[in-house]
Amino acid sequence: MSTLLILKATAGGLQGEEVPLIAPAHCVLGRSRSCALRLAGDETVSRQHCLIEIDGEGAWARDLGSLNGTLVNGEKIGQRELDSHGCAIPVQPPRRSLHDGDELRIGNNVFRIELPESVPGQENPTVRRASSNSGHALCG
16 A cells, blocks of 8 residues: 555645655645644635545545535545534544545645555655745645
């Protein structure tokens, strides 16, 4: 199983950037400054919108109760649910497996998923935070 996941931004504020995740890793995407991958400036993105995980079993995405939902290959994988009074209902949607070539959409941001087979020369993978040239915090 792959120990590396690359999020390639194809649309949105990070378009043209690549965000590497090395297993084991988890990365929260959203508008909040506390998110590992901040999608600032897109009001269709919730403060903590989506979680990406990569482990020895594979790569996964989970919506974190966002208002507008998270899509993988055009299919909604989760979204905040409302009761008959319009109040949010806490729901823990199942995580969705990610595969090489999948498209992840979070608001106006679109990422292509790349899952290379291995990380060359990486025996004990770690996760680190870095900043891109655009000033966005990235998982990596």
